[in-house]
Structures are given as structure tokens and as C-alpha cells.
Amino acid sequence: MTILIPVLGDQVSHDLASLRDIPRGEAVVLMMEVVEETTYVRHHKRKIALIFSAMRHFAEELRAAGWQVDYVRLDDPDNTGSFTGEVARAVARHRPTAIRIVESGEWRVKTMIDGWSKRFGIPVEDLNDDRFICGILEFQTWAQSRGDLVMEFFYREMRRKTGLLMQPDGKPEGGQWNLDKENRAPPKRGLNYPEPMYFTPDAITDEVLALVARRFAGHFGRLEKFALPVTAHEARQALTHFIRTALPDFGTYQDAMVTGQDWLYHSWLSPALNLGLLTPLEVAQAAVDAYAAGEAPLNAVEGFVRQIIGWREYVRGYYWLEMPDVATANALEATRPLPEFYWTGETDMLCMAEAVRNTRDHGYAHHIQRLMVLGNFAMLAGVRPQEVADWFLVVYADAYEWVELPNVIGMSQHADGGRMATKPYAGGGAYINRMSDHCGRCRYDVKQKTGPDACPFNALYWDFLARHERRFRGNRRMSNMYGTWDKMQPEARAAYRDSAAAFLDALEPAAQGWAR
Structure with missing residues (x-):
């Protein structure tokens, strides 16, 4: 009797439920580097390198612990390029009596797994992922x-x-x-x-970095100075360092x-x-x-x-x-394409340029940059939320759909109509000025409210509230905002809306193909 245990790229945990309570001599662990998972969105180079390196290190640790590991590399000439295709090949190789897997973190992969039992004619045990505290x-x-x-x-x-x-x-x-x-x-x-804490790449990681540089040269992001932890031992060192420093x-x-x-x-x-x-x-x-x-x-x-x-x-x-309805939610009916500067960082708004630079260089930006700069701008500008979600999924090394999509659709873009957040996380230039040193170095003047030299967040903020007044005026958490709007002279309101329109009309949309 042989049990096939597929281990997905975000499941590199020795206490994984599928690896428990099963004799190692009766199991084959299957790990797969497949092109479909690297390109369903065109992930950041650093993210691909991180996952592949962690997978390869984990496979070596499993072998050292006595597991039989069937590892399919991306450059294997027979690689089918998909999870289902590689499970099919593994079933043919090992003729297992059952498949045992921990539930996927993403809806589209779950739909694949749900079809395996019928396709392969053997039982599939889909286990709860008890690495999470709440099932x-x-x-x-x-x-x-x-x-x-x-x-x-x-x-x-x-x-x-x-x-x-x-x-x-x-x-x-x-x-x-x-x-x-x-x-x-x-x-x-x-x-x-x-x-x-930075970690010097070893031979395994160096090999992965060369592979990613060669195969994914056109993807967003940089690989230089890759120094992320790729093993549990390194990750615990990084945790200790953070706690102390x-x-x-x-x-x-x-x-x-x-x-x-x-x-x-x-x-x-x-x-x-x-x-x-x-x-x-x-x-x-x-x-x-x-x-x-x-x-x-x-x-x-x-x-x-x-x-x-x-x-x-x-x-x-x-x-x-x-899921799956939240993936297509667009309660604010936003239709603008994502601006090109989300990919290039070429904008005079220093807060945006810094967030994109950090994202490009490291596959990282902290939560306020993501929410109150990158996400806030997209919501104020009326960018289609699915394009925003695709961008976030592409560019961050920690982005998986289960964590990225709710944060973008629900919290950042308010596209779920308030199911997650009771009010939109909208802010003008005053918030960014208070929480950063960006505004004092920016080409735009955060103290100017309207006009070509004013911080764009100022006019965009009031324009957003005006566009969605019918939806938000009755929200008690936004009463002060609309109270201020009501006190403005008609000329001031018009100036805000005209400034926002002029800025938005000049935005260059992103080139096709960056994300997908």
C-alpha cells in the first residue's frame, strides 16, 4: 500500500497534518514546481525564488528524516506545468492506493483537488490545515x-x-x-x-536564483541581494532577531x-x-x-x-x-485601469514612488504603505478592484490569494460593500503628512488643496466622497467628513472636483500583460 502525499509550495511545515500518523515506508511525498503556479499571475521574481528555494530545502530535510520524496523541478523536460498533470504522472509512477493532502489555501487549487478522486479513481483525503488557529x-x-x-x-x-x-x-x-x-x-x-536579519544564499538558493533570472526575466521585481530565510531554522533566527531588536x-x-x-x-x-x-x-x-x-x-x-x-x-x-463571489465584487463600480506607475514607480508623488520602489526591490511594503498609500490611492481614483487585487498578488512575496484578496477587496478597496470594513479607508494628504516624512520632500505641496501643484490625495479624497455621497452620507463613521463638505462653498467643492478630474485624466494606464 502506497499513499501519495502532495505537499504544496506554501506547506513546507514538518508538522503538516498529511505527514502525521503515517509510516514513512508507506508514503511518497510529491513536491512540484509547476509553471502554471508561477504565471497564473506573473509573480514577483523574489517570490518565485523564495518558494522554490524553500521547497527544495524542505525536500532535502524530508529525505534526511526518512521520507521518500518525488520532487519535480521546473526544468524537468517531462514537467506538465500543472498540479493535476504532475499528480497524474505521480499516480502512474507510484500506483498509490490513496492521495492524502492538506487543504489548499486558494479556491482555484481547491477546485483542482476536488476533481482528483474522480479523475484518478482513488480516494483523496483532504485534511484541515491545522497550522491555522481557527479552522x-x-x-x-x-x-x-x-x-x-x-x-x-x-x-x-x-x-x-x-x-x-x-x-x-x-x-x-x-x-x-x-x-x-x-x-x-x-x-x-x-x-x-x-x-x-539577512541570510546569505547557499548553493540551493543560488541555483534557484539563476533559474528564476533565466525563466522569469520579464516578471516584475528584482532578485539582487536576495536574503530571505528559506528554512524553518533560518526563520526562527529571524523571529528571534525581530523580538530582540x-x-x-x-x-x-x-x-x-x-x-x-x-x-x-x-x-x-x-x-x-x-x-x-x-x-x-x-x-x-x-x-x-x-x-x-x-x-x-x-x-x-x-x-x-x-x-x-x-x-x-x-x-x-x-x-x-x-468565495467565490468576493473575487468579482465591485460595490463602488470602479472602472479605471491601474496606472502605469504602480509598475514603474515613475510618479512625482513621493509616497507612491517610495512604496513602489520598496515593493519592486524587496517584494515588500509594510501595512500602512499597502493600505493608506497604494490601496487608498487606487480606491480614491476609482481603479477597478480586480486589477488592484491582481497587482497586490503579483508584487508581494507574502501574497497568497487567501490573505491578499480579502485585504484588497474588503479592506483596501471597500469593493465588498462594507462586509468587512464599516467605512472605507480613505485619507487625504494630511494623513500621509502626519505619518511620514514624504511630504516635505515631495514635488507636490500637501498644504495646497487644489491646482496642479497641490498634493493629488487632497482633491481625490473629496472627489471620492462626492462621487459616493449617496452610499456613504448615512454612515455614522463618516458624518464628520460630510459635515465638513457641507460647510464648503460651492466654488471650493467645484475646485476639488475639477482638480481631481484633471489629475485623473492625465494618468497613464498600465501596459497590458504586467499582471497576467
Whole structure:
């Protein structure tokens, strides 16, 4: 009896459910580098390199642990280029009596797996991915019991479930569930931002980098100075480094943006976490242990833990609850094509140029750059949300559809009509000026409200509110915004809308083929 165990590229975890409770002599682990997964969107070069390197290292670790591993490389001349094609070849090679796999993180791959049993004539055991704290059915049960999907209440449930930052009497550590009000400080001059831990590529990674440079030369992004962790051992080193050097100030300055500072106090652990090199519980527990030892303040630790066991788990549950309809949601009826500068970075808006540069160089930008610069601009400009979602899926090394799509469609673009967020995350130039040093270096003047030299975010913000007044005027969280709009003279309102129209009319749409 032989069990075939396909392990997908984001499942490089030794405690994977499919690898448990099965004699190693009765199983073949199948790992596949397939072109279909690299090009269904044209992923960032660095992301492809990261996944392939992590897969190859994981395969070697499995072999050392006694597993039989059937590894199909991208340049294998018989490679069919698809998961289903490679499973078919493996079934012919090994003649398994069953297939055992952990559920996919993406809807389109799930539809492939769902057809395998009928196609191959053998049972397929599709196991829950218990690397997540909240299972898919558990989230659906929680969602069905509520009138809305407020993340804060879900987060509290996860705190109770894990016991993280909880007191014995069931109350939250420090007496408050959420310390976000302490985590919005603008950057100060002279802050000493730590660098993340860098890892020198070994022979396996060097081989992968050469492959990616050769096969995916036309894809977005840069490979130079690749230094991401590609094994669980390296990822744990990176986690320890972050806890020691950056976590203490992470909370206070997590929303800050500084020109030329690509990391600030952020961990850049999400690629390793989303690959499976780290688990959410070990990451969150490391932060809580630092708090218990007096090495990091509560506001930093709570803010970090909320991202890991709150938001990350929430968006995954939301994805499976709302798919497939959420993928095509466009509640604001946005139709503008994505601007070319999302790919080139060639724009006079320094905040946008910096975010795109960082994204191009590292496959990374922190959450405020993604939400309040890149995402905010696209929503204000009325860019079609599916083009925005494709872009985010392409460019970030930590982007998988289960985490990227809800963040873009729901939180960033408000394209789900408010299912996830009770108000759109819209902001003008004043927000960016408050949270960054970009505006003082920018060609545009953030203090000017309208005209060719004014910060474009200013006019776009008010134009967005005017375009969608019927939808948002009754939203109590937006009453102050419309109160301000109502106090403006008709000439001022017209000037905002004219300035927005002039700017948008001059935008160059992206060339076809960048994303797909």
C-alpha cells in the first residue's frame, strides 16, 4: 500500500497534518514546481525564488528524516506545468492506493483537488490545515452567529482560545483588549531603525536564483541581494532577531513611513509565516514571552499579536466564507485601469514612488504603505478592484490569494460593500503628512488643496466622497467628513472636483500583460 502525499509550495511545515500518523515506508511525498503556479499571475521574481528555494530545502530535510520524496523541478523536460498533470504522472509512477493532502489555501487549487478522486479513481483525503488557529468551519460558525463580521470581536475569541495575553480571571492583560490608540505615533527624527536579519544564499538558493533570472526575466521585481530565510531554522533566527531588536518599538511606530527606510520596526516574517516555515502560535508566543520577561511593552506586543492571531486568521476565514463571489465584487463600480506607475514607480508623488520602489526591490511594503498609500490611492481614483487585487498578488512575496484578496477587496478597496470594513479607508494628504516624512520632500505641496501643484490625495479624497455621497452620507463613521463638505462653498467643492478630474485624466494606464 502506497499513499501519495502532495505537499504544496506554501506547506513546507514538518508538522503538516498529511505527514502525521503515517509510516514513512508507506508514503511518497510529491513536491512540484509547476509553471502554471508561477504565471497564473506573473509573480514577483523574489517570490518565485523564495518558494522554490524553500521547497527544495524542505525536500532535502524530508529525505534526511526518512521520507521518500518525488520532487519535480521546473526544468524537468517531462514537467506538465500543472498540479493535476504532475499528480497524474505521480499516480502512474507510484500506483498509490490513496492521495492524502492538506487543504489548499486558494479556491482555484481547491477546485483542482476536488476533481482528483474522480479523475484518478482513488480516494483523496483532504485534511484541515491545522497550522491555522481557527479552522474554516469554526470561522463560518462564528460568522453565522453574528450580524456583522467585526474583526475586533473575532480577535477576542482568538485571545480566549489561545490564552495569549489573558489573565487567569479571563480578562485581557492590562485591562484592555486593544491598544491601537498607542500605536499611531508619527516618526521622530533620529530614530535608530534596526535592519532585519539577512541570510546569505547557499548553493540551493543560488541555483534557484539563476533559474528564476533565466525563466522569469520579464516578471516584475528584482532578485539582487536576495536574503530571505528559506528554512524553518533560518526563520526562527529571524523571529528571534525581530523580538530582540525591533519589537519594543514596533507598536508605537508601526504606522510610520520614512523615506529610504524600507523596514522601520516591522518584522518581515510574513513570507516565512505564509510559507509554513513558522507557525502563528510560535510567532505570537515569542512576542508574549518577551513581554513577560520585561523585554517589550504591552502596546507593542498586543499590536503584533493582534496582527497574527486576529487579522491574519480573520482574513483567511473571510476568504473561504465569501468565495467565490468576493473575487468579482465591485460595490463602488470602479472602472479605471491601474496606472502605469504602480509598475514603474515613475510618479512625482513621493509616497507612491517610495512604496513602489520598496515593493519592486524587496517584494515588500509594510501595512500602512499597502493600505493608506497604494490601496487608498487606487480606491480614491476609482481603479477597478480586480486589477488592484491582481497587482497586490503579483508584487508581494507574502501574497497568497487567501490573505491578499480579502485585504484588497474588503479592506483596501471597500469593493465588498462594507462586509468587512464599516467605512472605507480613505485619507487625504494630511494623513500621509502626519505619518511620514514624504511630504516635505515631495514635488507636490500637501498644504495646497487644489491646482496642479497641490498634493493629488487632497482633491481625490473629496472627489471620492462626492462621487459616493449617496452610499456613504448615512454612515455614522463618516458624518464628520460630510459635515465638513457641507460647510464648503460651492466654488471650493467645484475646485476639488475639477482638480481631481484633471489629475485623473492625465494618468497613464498600465501596459497590458504586467499582471497576467
